[in-house]
Amino acid sequence: MTAQAAPLSGQDGPSARPVRRRFSWAWLGLLPFGIFSTLFLVIPTAYLVIGSLQDKTGAFTLANYSGLADPGIVDAYGNSIEISLVTAIGGGIFGFLLAYAVINGGLPKFLRSALMTFSGVASNFAGVPLALAFVFTLGRVGLLTVFLRDGLGIDMYSSGFSLYSKIGLELVYMYFQFPLMVLVIAPAIDGLKKEWREASDVLGANSYQYWRRVALPILTPSLLGTVILLFGNAFGAQATAYQLTSGLIRIVTIVISSQMRGDVLFNPNLGYALAMGMVVIMSASIAVYSLLQRRSERWLR
Amino acid sequence: MTVGFGPRAPGALDSIEGNAPRRTKPRPRRLGSIVWWIVFLLGFLYFFVPLFATLIFSLKRPPFGDAFVTTVTDSELLGALGYSFVVAILTVIGSVALIVPTAYWVRLRLPRLRPYVEFVTLLPFVVPPVILVFGLLNTYSHPPVFLTQTNIGNDVLMVCAYIVLSFPYMYRAVDTGLRSIDIRTLTEASQSLGASWPRIMWSVILPNLRVAILAGAFLTVAIVVGEFTIATFLGRQTFAPFLSILGDHDPYEQAAVTLVSFGITWIAMGLIGFIGRGSRDRIQVAGAH
Amino acid sequence: MTTTRSLPLLMTLGAGIVLVAAACNGGGGATTAPTGAAGAASWTPDAALLASAKTEGSLTTIALPHNWCDYGDLLTNFKAKTGLTINELNPDGGSGDEVNAIKQNQSGGQGAPDVIDVGLSFGPKSVADGILAPYKVSTWSTIPDSAKDKDGNWYGDYYGVMSFEVNTTVVKTVPADWSDLMKPDYKASVALAGDPTVSNQAISAVWAAGLSNGGTLDNAQAGLDYFKALNAAGNFVPVIGKTATVASGETPIRLAWTYNALSDNDSLKGTPPIKVVVPKTGIFGGMYVQAISKYAPHPNAAKLWMEYLYSDEGQITWMKGYCTPIRYADLKARNVIPADIAAKLPDTTGVVLPTLDQINKASDLITKNWATTVGATVK
Numbered sequence A: 001m002t003a004q005a006a007p008l009s010g011q012d013g014p015s016a017r018p019v020r021r022r023f024s025w026a027w028l029g030l031l032p033f034g035i036f037s038t039l040f041l042v043i044p045t046a047y048l049v050i051g052s053l054q055d056k057t058g059a060f061t062l063a064n065y066s067g068l069a070d071p072g073i074v075d076a077y078g079n080s081i082e083i084s085l086v087t088a089i090g091g092g093i094f095g096f097l098l099a100y101a102v103i104n105g106g107l108p109k110f111l112r113s114a115l116m117t118f119s120g121v122a123s124n125f126a127g128v129p130l131a132l133a134f135v136f137t138l139g140r141v142g143l144l145t146v147f148l149r150d151g152l153g154i155d156m157y158s159s160g161f162s163l164y165s166k167i168g169l170e171l172v173y174m175y176f177q178f179p180l181m182v183l184v185i186a187p188a189i190d191g192l193k194k195e196w197r198e199a200s201d202v203l204g205a206n207s208y209q210y211w212r213r214v215a216l217p218i219l220t221p222s223l224l225g226t227v228i229l230l231f232g233n234a235f236g237a238q239a240t241a242y243q244l245t246s247g248l249i250r251i252v253t254i255v256i257s258s259q260m261r262g263d264v265l266f267n268p269n270l271g272y273a274l275a276m277g278m279v280v281i282m283s284a285s286i287a288v289y290s291l292l293q294r295r296s297e298r299w300l301r
Numbered sequence B: 001m002t003v004g005f006g007p008r009a010p011g012a013l014d015s016i017e018g019n020a021p022r023r024t025k026p027r028p029r030r031l032g033s034i035v036w037w038i039v040f041l042l043g044f045l046y047f048f049v050p051l052f053a054t055l056i057f058s059l060k061r062p063p064f065g066d067a068f069v070t071t072v073t074d075s076e077l078l079g080a081l082g083y084s085f086v087v088a089i090l091t092v093i094g095s096v097a098l099i100v101p102t103a104y105w106v107r108l109r110l111p112r113l114r115p116y117v118e119f120v121t122l123l124p125f126v127v128p129p130v131i132l133v134f135g136l137l138n139t140y141s142h143p144p145v146f147l148t149q150t151n152i153g154n155d156v157l158m159v160c161a162y163i164v165l166s167f168p169y170m171y172r173a174v175d176t177g178l179r180s181i182d183i184r185t186l187t188e189a190s191q192s193l194g195a196s197w198p199r200i201m202w203s204v205i206l207p208n209l210r211v212a213i214l215a216g217a218f219l220t221v222a223i224v225v226g227e228f229t230i231a232t233f234l235g236r237q238t239f240a241p242f243l244s245i246l247g248d249h250d251p252y253e254q255a256a257v258t259l260v261s262f263g264i265t266w267i268a269m270g271l272i273g274f275i276g277r278g279s280r281d282r283i284q285v286a287g288a289h
Numbered sequence C: 001m002t003t004t005r006s007l008p009l010l011m012t013l014g015a016g017i018v019l020v021a022a023a024c025n026g027g028g029g030a031t032t033a034p035t036g037a038a039g040a041a042s043w044t045p046d047a048a049l050l051a052s053a054k055t056e057g058s059l060t061t062i063a064l065p066h067n068w069c070d071y072g073d074l075l076t077n078f079k080a081k082t083g084l085t086i087n088e089l090n091p092d093g094g095s096g097d098e099v100n101a102i103k104q105n106q107s108g109g110q111g112a113p114d115v116i117d118v119g120l121s122f123g124p125k126s127v128a129d130g131i132l133a134p135y136k137v138s139t140w141s142t143i144p145d146s147a148k149d150k151d152g153n154w155y156g157d158y159y160g161v162m163s164f165e166v167n168t169t170v171v172k173t174v175p176a177d178w179s180d181l182m183k184p185d186y187k188a189s190v191a192l193a194g195d196p197t198v199s200n201q202a203i204s205a206v207w208a209a210g211l212s213n214g215g216t217l218d219n220a221q222a223g224l225d226y227f228k229a230l231n232a233a234g235n236f237v238p239v240i241g242k243t244a245t246v247a248s249g250e251t252p253i254r255l256a257w258t259y260n261a262l263s264d265n266d267s268l269k270g271t272p273p274i275k276v277v278v279p280k281t282g283i284f285g286g287m288y289v290q291a292i293s294k295y296a297p298h299p300n301a302a303k304l305w306m307e308y309l310y311s312d313e314g315q316i317t318w319m320k321g322y323c324t325p326i327r328y329a330d331l332k333a334r335n336v337i338p339a340d341i342a343a344k345l346p347d348t349t350g351v352v353l354p355t356l357d358q359i360n361k362a363s364d365l366i367t368k369n370w371a372t373t374v375g376a377t378v379k
Helices: A017-028 A031-052 A063-069 A071-104 A109-122 A128-138 A143-151 A166-190 A194-202 A207-236 A239-245 A252-261 A268-300 B012-017 B032-058 B066-072 B075-108 B111-126 B129-140 B151-179 B183-192 B197-208 B210-226 B229-233 B239-249 B251-275 C007-025 C047-056 C071-082 C095-104 C122-129 C178-182 C200-211 C221-232 C243-248 C258-268 C299-309 C312-320 C328-333 C339-344 C356-373
Strands: C058-062 C085-089 C115-119 C154-167 C190-192 C253-257 C274-277 C285-293
Touching: A031 A268, A031 B075, A031 B111, A031 B129, A031 B151, A063 A071, A063 A268, A071 A109, A071 A166, A071 A207, A071 A252, A071 A268, A071 B032, A109 A166, A109 B032, A109 B210, A109 B251, A128 A143, A128 A166, A128 A239, A128 B032, A128 B239, A128 B251, A128 C243, A143 B032, A166 A207, A166 A239, A166 B032, A166 B151, A166 B210, A194 A207, A207 A252, A207 A268, A207 B111, A207 B151, A239 A252, A252 A268, A252 B129, A252 C095, A268 B111, A268 B129, B032 B251, B032 C243, B066 B251, B075 B111, B075 B151, B075 B183, B075 B197, B075 B210, B075 B239, B075 B251, B111 B151, B129 B151, B129 B229, B129 C095, B151 B210, B151 B229, B183 B197, B197 B210, B210 B239, B210 B251, B229 B239, B239 B251, B239 C243, B239 C258, B251 C243, C047 C071, C047 C299, C058 C095, C058 C115, C058 C299, C071 C085, C071 C299, C071 C312, C095 C115, C095 C122, C115 C122, C115 C299, C122 C154, C122 C285, C154 C200, C154 C243, C154 C258, C178 C221, C190 C200, C200 C221, C200 C253, C200 C285, C200 C356, C221 C356, C243 C258, C253 C258, C258 C274, C285 C299, C299 C312, C312 C328, C312 C339
Parallel strands: C058 C085, C190 C253
Antiparallel strands: C115 C285, C154 C253, C154 C274, C154 C285
């Protein structure tokens, strides 16, 4: 499919002097990004690492990390991972479908820009306003709850549903997960050249075969990458969950917040250790993603 | 492989725009069209019913629509929202200026560094804003770089923090966009025509990344307008802190403001998208076979 | 119902009586003498202090919502009387945020607060952390001893009582006591105003519930048990009760400090109508304290602010916000409280105010066990 031009960089092994100079040239291109990241990202994160190894007086200690074994905290990590995974996969699937619908699904063109711009706003509609919006909709006296109960005779709450549960929280999280998926996967869907579909049709393939053999393999690295993004997005969310469950469903971000800022519990060093745990989990998922991406990118060669 | 200038040759970018000229027989109507309408409808309901419920709540205070009247006449709201938008635009500019060249360069010249750069751009995801802002305060709230001393310094710090927050989204969007265009060929062709690096970035790469950059820009604007923690700790009266305080003493106005700001931000996004629709004369590559 | 009155309360009353007698003989310091029953004299700033504050130019406050104890009026009046500007940080912040702000801005700058208003337990904690600057206001002697640090590092400012904020459109029979909340009439109605692992107000609600349930100030376990039962009965709504959720009917009964509930009633202006009920038993008081930061960029402005808050005018403005000011006994004895304001203050007879040790112990117990005791049933 793609005839690659000869690679520009000195990837074909070291040779004589030009390669050394080329390498240092290339690295210069990363300098602005490198400096900026160091100043505003790496240094604050360093505080995080150092702080997690200190106690309140500044002495070195590993107690914060051993504190992570506390069952309440393990539970918090479990909840966070579960909620993030569910909303990442669920959000990924429906977000992808939604994006595909407006881009390639034969809908009127204005719907595409409407959905894109709406997604821009909705992807960060979180915290108290979002929680309240859902309370007004699906709370015990919410619009939809009342409508279903009085209009259609379906009483959600007596059948066991509650907005103030993990399921409810996941449902609310989707409000910013779907749009995020839509926005980030759109360029990839655009990259599905129409010629490929036409070629596949001409060769006699049906829709299923097209998807299985052409579209999905091409989209997989982007899909995976975006799902990881969604996972991280959900993992880091805090304000919405806080408002909706008043801390009864313990997730890591709320525990961190209460350690760093609470009126009562006050052990910022434990907070740093918890955050380090988050970094480890995210790094693990990024590593998994990189592995999968390298495998699936072979399809593009 | 064809490279076309001037009058637009039909190519890959047209399909991105959705403007593919009809050159063969009309495509057979895919069975899925109904399915896609249903998908869209479900999405529409999911997104709009909660907004509708918020609207109903905001109208509850008599006289009818009073909460909206208070909203429109609230000068503090305009100030906070305007301030947030200005900060958002500055953040987008900074983020694009930093990320696009970086992503491009990494893809082109330093592919082995890509996992590391990706990791750095994903760090802001993992580090909770509370901890990021604590780290920033620890670093910049005293000499030598005493940014928090002045209001301008705090503003600068906030914009830089927001640029950092936008990294994951902007990088992912730009990277996805770069994946679907053949930057090697474009770059080589441009270089063979004598273009300098800035020219390549500005005239060749950026236009081809329009969709991706717009997606990243949308996300960044939304992040900045909705961001609460960092603004609060730096003492900046942006929109999100304002909204939070409002809710404590006037929930109806808070609901009205939520909806109004949702609408305004949506319109702003639409404007950005419209402006970004830009010039038509650009170099295109008609798909690599 | 507690069988013994708390010591602090006795001391407060006793101190009040003694000090009234002393005040009749002593002078008033920098503040002007009260003019009598018609109302307190308005505050005029001490000239020397004002001059040095003016060279600083402004005051930086933190975590002072305008409708919390009528800080809105206090801030406006202070600006008008002194000509200083006020830089208000983080109105939504909690006590932890205020202390963090001091610690993180030790070199000054825009983010460094001059003065803080924090929960009682933060007073001694901050002294131990070494971040406070002592100052004794001119009306120092009229502040009860139990409510201040002897070296002047922190001093109580006001207190409120845990109450039920009831949306009477949704709740037809208004509950009168903690035990009423368990009734099936109040299914899915009761919520806390915060997260009990984070918010002082929420912890106090849990503790207060326990007081009427066989608990004491020394043992808050009864409070946890109460909420476990409340949750099992289906009456507890595990969402953070906000003005919006009270108004929408999602949490028609919210457990909040009297001053918050009453100011909600004011701001909602009858849509919906709110009734604030101080429960018959388990009347629990929570006190806040003022302090000046050691690293205050404007120390003289800070002192001037304190003089204002502890003047008669300042204290009465707090009463306008439904908070019971710490010099209440003194003001009442000198008969300087305007009648209309006195009428609006909720009746808090029988209030128990916990000591520092009790607060620390109860907070520890509640924050550690909330999720496991009550959360177990919330899936």
